[in-house]
Every structure is written in C-alpha cells, then in structure tokens.
Amino acid sequence: MDAAEARARLSALSDLETKLSELGLHWNGVVREAIDDVRNRTIADAGDAVAHICMPCCGPIMVGDKMQFTTDAEPLCEACAFSWGDMREQWAQTAQAPASEEEAAEAAASLAAYVAHIDAGGSPDDKPLILAEVMR
Incomplete structure (x- = not known):
C-alpha cells in the first residue's frame, strides 16, 4: 500500500x-x-x-x-x-509553581525560546513543528 x-x-x-x-x-x-x-x-x-x-x-x-x-x-x-502562545501560557503557569528545580529550569528555557521566537518576528499563533520521521 x-x-x-x-x-x-x-x-x-x-x-x-x-x-x-x-x-x-x-x-x-x-x-x-x-x-x-x-x-x-x-x-x-x-x-x-x-x-x-x-x-x-x-x-x-x-x-x-x-x-x-x-x-x-x-x-x-x-x-x-499547540501554538507558541498556547504553550507560553502553560510554561508561565509552570514557572509560577514548579514541581521541581528541573521543571522550573525547563519552563524558564521554554519561555526564553518563546521570547526569541517573537523577537525574531514570529507570532504567538505560529506552531513549533518538526517533520515526522519513521516510527520506531
């Protein structure tokens, strides 16, 4: 097929x-x-x-x-x-009340990636996508 x-x-x-x-x-x-x-x-x-x-x-x-x-x-x-804007909301909530230091660091890094996307001319409505590869 x-x-x-x-x-x-x-x-x-x-x-x-x-x-x-x-x-x-x-x-x-x-x-x-x-x-x-x-x-x-x-x-x-x-x-x-x-x-x-x-x-x-x-x-x-x-x-x-x-x-x-x-x-x-x-x-x-x-x-x-999810769009960048959708995920930003989730990251912001996680950053306010992280369950661990690792989660706080991940939220901070993700929020920084969001800011970099916007600063580069991106929109909150854009979606961070990857190309699908062969399923393993």
Missing part, C-alpha cells in the same frame, strides 16, 4: 470516529476493536510511510508531515498542534 492510500484509509477511520462521537454513540468493544484492527493493519501494510497517529484526532501523521510532540511525548498532527 502506498502512502497516499494509507493516508486516505486512516483519515477515513478518523472521520468515522469523529462522526460516531458527534452522534453521541458510545463505543462498544466490537466497534472499537474493528476500527483499531483496520487502523493497525493499514499501518502495517503501509510499512514506513506512517510515522504516528495523532492522539486527539486519530488522524495519520505520515513521514515528512509537520507535527509536534506534547510534553508527554504524545504525537500531534499540524492541525491539533
């Missing part, structure tokens, strides 16, 4: 899950298992074309797509990714 076909299949599954949720239908074991089975087989058939699955929307992140990892290492597609 080529990357375009894998993207189409995985996007269709994501759309199906969204529609079922919008209709207020509750997932039962059989439906969830069937969707997961099709998703897993599609990923396997696509080989190295699929890098990740976006956690919030369940859409495909293909190798070469723009993406972001959350602080919990969850993959986000470009559409679901």
Whole structure:
C-alpha cells in the first residue's frame, strides 16, 4: 500500500470516529476493536510511510508531515498542534509553581525560546513543528 492510500484509509477511520462521537454513540468493544484492527493493519501494510497517529484526532501523521510532540511525548498532527502562545501560557503557569528545580529550569528555557521566537518576528499563533520521521 502506498502512502497516499494509507493516508486516505486512516483519515477515513478518523472521520468515522469523529462522526460516531458527534452522534453521541458510545463505543462498544466490537466497534472499537474493528476500527483499531483496520487502523493497525493499514499501518502495517503501509510499512514506513506512517510515522504516528495523532492522539486527539486519530488522524495519520505520515513521514515528512509537520507535527509536534506534547510534553508527554504524545504525537500531534499540524492541525491539533499547540501554538507558541498556547504553550507560553502553560510554561508561565509552570514557572509560577514548579514541581521541581528541573521543571522550573525547563519552563524558564521554554519561555526564553518563546521570547526569541517573537523577537525574531514570529507570532504567538505560529506552531513549533518538526517533520515526522519513521516510527520506531
């Protein structure tokens, strides 16, 4: 299966899950298992074309797509990714009440990166993205 076909299949599954949720239908074991089975087989058939699955929307992140990892290492597609402004708020809250010295240092470094982005002409609405690589 080529990357375009894998993207189409995985996007269709994501759309199906969204529609079922919008209709207020509750997932039962059989439906969830069937969707997961099709998703897993599609990923396997696509080989190295699929890098990740976006956690919030369940859409495909293909190798070469723009993406972001959350602080919990969850993959986000470009559409679901946080902006610099979104993350600045989180960093500012963490800096005010850090759980550890390490967390305080990380928040300070992240806020400095935000300031550097803005000083370089960036916008708070920009998203700090990376290119997706082969899933390991």
